[in-house]
Amino acid sequence: MGVLRLGHLEVCVTDLDKTLDHYTKIIGLREMDRQGDRVYLRCFDEYDHHSLILRKHDEAGMAYAAFKVESAEDLNQYEAALKADGLAVERLPAGSQYKKGEAVRFRLPTGQLIELYDYMEQPGREVGHLNPDPWPKEKVGIFPTHLDHVLLGGLDVRENIRIFREILGFHLSEQVMGPDGETMVGAFLFRTSTAHDIAFLNAPEDNTMSHFTYWLESKSDIIDAGDILGLNGVPIEAGPDRHGITRGLTIYFRDPCGHRNEVFTSSYLAQADMPPVTWTVEELAPGKKGVFCMTLGGFPETFGTEHSKCF
Amino acid sequence: MGVLRLGHLEVCVTDLDKTLDHYTKIIGLREMDRQGDRVYLRCFDEYDHHSLILRKHDEAGMAYAAFKVESAEDLNQYEAALKADGLAVERLPAGSQYKKGEAVRFRLPTGQLIELYDYMEQPGREVGHLNPDPWPKEKVGIFPTHLDHVLLGGLDVRENIRIFREILGFHLSEQVMGPDGETMVGAFLFRTSTAHDIAFLNAPEDNTMSHFTYWLESKSDIIDAGDILGLNGVPIEAGPDRHGITRGLTIYFRDPCGHRNEVFTSSYLAQADMPPVTWTVEELAPGKKGVFCMTLGGFPETFGTEHSKCF
């Protein structure tokens, strides 16, 4: 009961064709449908209709991040609790969004738009649900299994974290403490059993998104993903590398509109009773292991400073 | 809220030293403590005190499988619901079990002993929780991250499945249908987001256990695990192979007392809203993909027929 997972994102793109090529041919998502300015995409292993909406727009950025909840009752309770907390909440009627039921939206204190919804049409996995093959015969590009998490930024993300923990029932897997050793400047939060469905980090600007992330099955897939990016001329911002925080293997790169993507694997099983991990600011400096464990020579200057603006 | 995961197993062994060597030197569990006839073990990545108890006994077999619940309130509610369902439930006082709080026990219709508990001492992960390394420097043996699931057998497992789904709130990831196409002869059930915390399969005898399973990080670890078993002269019953059911990579082998172990990885993220997968009996025959996808030449005769007796 409650939030199931990060269900989908809507991302605004200024060049739809080029960006669609990036997500379908290089990352290897499946195009599910088009409706007006929007293209609906998902990973081969997902069973809901879509996990990414690319929307043609004159400004790039994440439109909203949507979390699926288990029931209509969850939706009502969250709506009430968010209102009681003083947040402005908008209710979207069923049918107002393609293939989806009712939804509830609110803006975080740092400006990003968050949606909760309890229904999306389920075409089921691409391989079907009766005596299925392990995966489709036709693999394309990096071919991740599913959308994993999103990392949002703001000048002070503590209120975001409080809302996700106290109202939406997220658990804390890892936290980052500021220079005073007491002030939380980042948190990694989960509802599934992966290390994060969403994370927040202090950033130079409000209403920003660092990246959204696709899950790969295996360690060797990270190397293959790097090769596929190289073959297609997509510059790699960082990686292949081992994250200190969340312990996953990672590559950062950008889509043609500048949104940072991540491919990620080999993290750990997170659970509600796990003692959270704490990172102090000393281990986040260049040459320390907080952000990247492998590249101890220093992490990329771009990290955490060029969050894509949302609108 | 509710059941978190398969927390630990107690397994009876006739030769404690030899069996302990198997689990610590070949599988690579850490010995945490000894108390009388019992040795307490866990994987390097677990934060609770233990996930396996080896108990010296004159007969081998699984003593019980224990599931951790989130709170004392969960324990009370489950106890009441199990009683209301007509099951005989035993309450164990706090302190009666080493490093654990109160517990509730009941026998399944097929005879296995199941425990629920809400507290175990948490020494935390071996690498600590402050600016941790990704894993310990000293790797031993196969070195799995955590206990993953257990598969129990009985003449007719449908009542077990009903209890786990309706009373304990488990979700169904996959099911196996018998020759009539309608009767469920096996089910794979989860509370975490992995494909199963527990599974049940019809077996030639009641009160039997097919195997219990440790999770590996990555595809290549399955090959390494096979090599480590080979180097140590442990016969492999099946694998490395790809399961049809649950889609994981697998190796089956036995401990010195005959309990079947599995190492497992590369399965999928399971969630409460996923449409379950159904397997029909035709795909379980030798040469079909239901049990193993790779070995289409036929699956091992031993599978599903030599469940280890429990007592």
Next chain:
Amino acid sequence: MGVLRLGHLEVCVTDLDKTLDHYTKIIGLREMDRQGDRVYLRCFDEYDHHSLILRKHDEAGMAYAAFKVESAEDLNQYEAALKADGLAVERLPAGSQYKKGEAVRFRLPTGQLIELYDYMEQPGREVGHLNPDPWPKEKVGIFPTHLDHVLLGGLDVRENIRIFREILGFHLSEQVMGPDGETMVGAFLFRTSTAHDIAFLNAPEDNTMSHFTYWLESKSDIIDAGDILGLNGVPIEAGPDRHGITRGLTIYFRDPCGHRNEVFTSSYLAQADMPPVTWTVEELAPGKKGVFCMTLGGFPETFGTEHSKCF
């Protein structure tokens, strides 16, 4: 100077279309050309025109195995030495074989036809030789890098081994000794720096071929190959497994005409000065490590007994 490697094989097939599909769509070879009854194929990473010829015929089997030598002078010297050894040698003029220069052929004492040739047209690697990509963007099937070795059988292979070592300059990486501990019943021979370009094993019949083998880049590719075979309904005879002999990771399977294929990786660098490895018959019995290191429970009964007939 001398023999470079196993350059190509000609294999006779009774159903050309079906067999071609196997090699191009499942194994992932590239079709280079067709001429009459013959289709010419190679791996993506090879630079000579072809490494496999499928020839339509009313009986399946290997027609010949061809080794490329470095120069015309090598060809002349080998021809003279083979004749001096009493073997019947046939010289094929340049142009008599598609895309190839002159060749020399002889039959081994166990009946297989062996060819030496010093020239084949070189279209170069598929990615080109000027600032190349690491590999082609379009991967198909298992997608091995190159033809690795062939294993031939006969009632007594000692004379074959002598000819390859003494006349053709092959080195011995590993040998298998019979029950008396003194009689060689198998040998693994190389000219490149891999563990074998050709191997010989005593078999129940003369003029037989156990299998021919394609090289994969990496450990994880063996798992992926198994999955691809499973997805395409190709029964796996053995593997994924670790060979004792030559130490490679392996999968055995058959093409639609019954020729056994192998995919193979993770062997060692062999060199002329290496002390050969010796296997005694005790370690070749079921449950021993001579053939397979992982599957200590016994190796498949089919191994070594169902060599495909050649003609």
Next chain:
Amino acid sequence: MGVLRLGHLEVCVTDLDKTLDHYTKIIGLREMDRQGDRVYLRCFDEYDHHSLILRKHDEAGMAYAAFKVESAEDLNQYEAALKADGLAVERLPAGSQYKKGEAVRFRLPTGQLIELYDYMEQPGREVGHLNPDPWPKEKVGIFPTHLDHVLLGGLDVRENIRIFREILGFHLSEQVMGPDGETMVGAFLFRTSTAHDIAFLNAPEDNTMSHFTYWLESKSDIIDAGDILGLNGVPIEAGPDRHGITRGLTIYFRDPCGHRNEVFTSSYLAQADMPPVTWTVEELAPGKKGVFCMTLGGFPETFGTEHSKCF
């Protein structure tokens, strides 16, 4: 006949204990022996007595790179040919070097000392040569299989390349052309069937060494190596990454005295008849694929500019 491979290196170190720890505990070489100021090391899979000599000295740098030849006759012929080419050649008597036979030494036009030798004691592989295990039970650190290659630098390396190709019989796998498109500024040369036993690149100073390299079995081992370096606090200079040149997966790092080490895998099978690959200077600029294929954002500034001095 001729040169077999890069057999061993002697490297001078200013802090023997600390550097020995690096090679034995982090890289995972085996210490074979000590004699006075020298420690003799090798990889677990090598059969000759040693492949690395660490020598206590007041200045760090490579003392010499030694290539093993197949026979005494080879040694004599190379000595004569080198002299005929006008090089000053020194003959070292058998027994003058620990565990080795006679040797011939000469300095390259760019200053590095090269040795040829035809004999070293062979203790054999660590797992033995009779029914061997695939590898030792005790793995330590990164645990490479063998020494792979060395890359030497100088103001103009063309004469070095000529000597290795024309006199020592090395083959060219890849070459790098300077800005005029005609002048060779780097070459990758082999005698085994790997992409290089030695390479030369123009560098800002004569008598310099870029790095020496150990071979890993598999793609996933590169990730594991990165993790082991991270766990041990060894800064990574570059990687995990895919080289454009030679196509291998790579990590660069330094030993405590500043010598650059590389771990490397997943390159290709090189052969005498392969058409060489050519790289033009445009593809070597930051953001191009010549050096690294993955990191298209630019290669590390340190590459190729801080060669360790030799003496």
